[in-house]
Amino acid sequence: xxxxxxxxxxxxxxxxxxxxxxxxxxxxxxxxxxxxxxxxxxxxxxxxxxxxxxxxxxxxxxxxxxxxxxxxxxxxxxxxxxxxxxxxxxxxxxxxxxxxxxx
Numbered sequence: 001x002x003x004x005x006x007x008x009x010x011x012x013x014x015x016x017x018x019x020x021x022x023x024x025x026x027x028x029x030x031x032x033x034x035x036x037x038x039x040x041x042x043x044x045x046x047x048x049x050x051x052x053x054x055x056x057x058x059x060x061x062x063x064x065x066x067x068x069x070x071x072x073x074x075x076x077x078x079x080x081x082x083x084x085x086x087x088x089x090x091x092x093x094x095x096x097x098x099x100x101x102x103x
Contacts, residue, residue: 014044017070018083019063021051027067030083037093044071 018034020027031048039046051058051066061070067083 012045013074015072015075016044016046017049017057017061017072018046019049019051019058019061019068019070020066024066026084030067042093 018030020030034046034048037046049057051063057063061068061077061080063070063080065082068080069083070080071078
């Protein structure tokens with residue numbers, strides 16, 4: 001997973017922005033799951049967004065809880081999901097269930 005640095009990081013066909021913070025325990029659990037994924041097999045790009053250093057994106061996507069996953073298609077917002085360990089997009093990715101990407 002790449003760390004968000006610029007708008008070029010999210011200009012792809014399908015992107016999951018994973019909003020979190022270093023001090024957030026649930027974010028660390030999500031990150032551990034992401035680290036186990038083989039990203040070359042995924043139908044999307046994964047981009048970590050640290051809320052402490054990327055306030056512009058936090059405001060743009062109205063992030064009020066973390067971890068939150070924002071799905072973008074062709075650079076446009078599709079949906080956001082407040083992630084949790086029991087029911088998370090990351091869990092779907094580990095079992096190759098991409099139904100959450102359906103519009």
